[in-house]
Amino acid sequence: MMNRDEIIKIVSANDTTVLSFPNRGPWGSSYYRGNCSGYIPAFFIWKYDAASVAEIFAGSGTTSDLCKDMGIPYKGIDLNPEPARKDIITMNILDDQVELPDEFYSADLCFLHPPYPGINNVRYSTGMWHGTAEEIAQDIQEMDWKRGMQAVNHAIMRGYNAMPAGSFEVVLVGDVRSKGQYHSMIADLIRPTELHQLFVKVQHNCVSDRSGNTYNRSDRALTAHEMIAVFKKPSGYEIAYVVPHEYKLDVRDSSMATWKDLVAAVMRKLGKESSLDEIYKEIEGHKKAESNPHWREKVRQTLQSGPFSHTGRGKWSFAA
Numbered sequence: 001m002m003n004r005d006e007i008i009k010i011v012s013a014n015d016t017t018v019l020s021f022p023n024r025g026p027w028g029s030s031y032y033r034g035n036c037s038g039y040i041p042a043f044f045i046w047k048y049d050a051a052s053v054a055e056i057f058a059g060s061g062t063t064s065d066l067c068k069d070m071g072i073p074y075k076g077i078d079l080n081p082e083p084a085r086k087d088i089i090t091m092n093i094l095d096d097q098v099e100l101p102d103e104f105y106s107a108d109l110c111f112l113h114p115p116y117p118g119i120n121n122v123r124y125s126t127g128m129w130h131g132t133a134e135e136i137a138q139d140i141q142e143m144d145w146k147r148g149m150q151a152v153n154h155a156i157m158r159g160y161n162a163m164p165a166g167s168f169e170v171v172l173v174g175d176v177r178s179k180g181q182y183h184s185m186i187a188d189l190i191r192p193t194e195l196h197q198l199f200v201k202v203q204h205n206c207v208s209d210r211s212g213n214t215y216n217r218s219d220r221a222l223t224a225h226e227m228i229a230v231f232k233k234p235s236g237y238e239i240a241y242v243v244p245h246e247y248k249l250d251v252r253d254s255s256m257a258t259w260k261d262l263v264a265a266v267m268r269k270l271g272k273e274s275s276l277d278e279i280y281k282e283i284e285g286h287k288k289a290e291s292n293p294h295w296r297e298k299v300r301q302t303l304q305s306g307p308f309s310h311t312g313r314g315k316w317s318f319a320a
Ligand SMILES: C[S@@+](CC[C@H](N)C(=O)[O-])C[C@H]1O[C@@H](n2cnc3c(N)ncnc32)[C@H](O)[C@@H]1O
Pocket: 028, 029, 032, 033, 034, 035, 036, 037, 056, 057, 058, 059, 060, 061, 062, 063, 077, 078, 079, 080, 091, 092, 093, 094, 113, 114, 115, 116, 124, 125, 138, 139, 140, 141
C-alpha cells in the first residue's frame, strides 16, 4: 500500500513525455506476464486529474490496486474467468453482444494495456490462467499479428464509444519480434479521434533484458521502450477514426512513383546493360505507362537526365 500523496510525488517528478519508473510499485502481480508498472496509470490519473478509472485488459489487478491507494473508483474487465480482483469482471471485449459495465460510461480515464499479439513466450489463457477452447480462441495473445491488431483496435473503439466527452483513453503498446518478424503496435494502432499526445515508456527489468540479448551484430537495436497513445474524446457523438491500411502494389502501377523512381527500379531489376526495347517491355502495360500516351518519350528523357549512362551501343545502364 502507498498513500496518494506519496504516489503523486513520484509521478509528478517525471512530468515529461518520457516515462521512466524503475519500480513497478506494490500493485498487481509481477508474476503476471506482461504486467505493467502501476506508476504508468498513476501518472495519467495525476496528469488528467481523473476522479474515476475504467480498464479493458485488467490482468493481475495493477490498476485496480492503484486506484484503491489513490482513493478513486475503478472498474475493469478481462477475459480471465477468475478475475484477479473483485472490481474486475470477466468479459470478452470482442463480443459485441455483451455491454461494458456502466462505470465505463462515466469514467474520466479509460486505460488499456492489451496483449501484444504474436509474442511466443507470453501466455494468458494457456499460461497465466487456463481457459476453455472457446476462451483460448478469443484470447488476443493467441492470435497472429494481423488478427490480433484488429482485435486490439476493436477494443480501443469499444472503450472510446463508451467514454464521456472530455475523458481520456490511454493505450499502452509495445513492439513485437517473433519468428524473425518485427512489428510495432503503435504503427498499426487505430486512432479513434485526434491524437492528444504520445509518450515513451522506458522498459525496466523486462525478460528480454535478462536474456542478455545484444544486437551488436544485427541491424536492429534492442527494444527498450513501449509507447503510450492518449486520445481525448471531443464530443458525445463524434467518431473520427484513422485506421492504418496496408497497401501492396507494383511500383510500375503506382501513381505516386515519379518517372525517375520507375526507370531506376527497372534498371536495378534488369541489372545489366539494357536496350530501350528491354526497358520498354518492363514498363509496357503497367498503369504508369497507360496514364501517359507519350510514355516512351518520358522513359528516354528520364534515361538522359537521371543516374543512368548511355553505353554507346544503344544500351543503357545504371550509372556506377
Ligand atoms: C498485457 S495483459 C494486462 C496486464 C495488466 N496491465 C497488469 O498489469 O496486470 C493483457 C490482458 O488481456 C487479457 N485478454 C486477452 N484477450 C482478451 C479479450 N478478448 N477480452 C478481454 N481481455 C482479454 C488477458 O487475459 C490479459 O490479462
